Amino acid sequence: MADLHCTHCGEDGLEPGFILDAGEHSPGFARWVEGALERGIFGGARRMGRSKWEIDAYRCPNCHHLELFAQRPA
Secondary structure: OOOOEOOOOOOEOOEEEOOOOOOOOOOOOOEEEOOOOOEOOOOOEOOOOOOEEEEEEEEOOOOOOEEEEEEEEO
């Protein structure tokens, strides 16, 4: 993404990164899932049949605010 600036302090030059999901049986990184959270019988989030998008994360070098964007279906 070009020309990103912090929506909190206005600083230019956000640093790219990612959100790590270190949970049990995780794919190694977090995803955005469409729809409200619904839990299954064992307490986990129901995901079947829902769109899942990778999360692009950017950090402001000035105030450390995170900006998150769901860019493409995973």
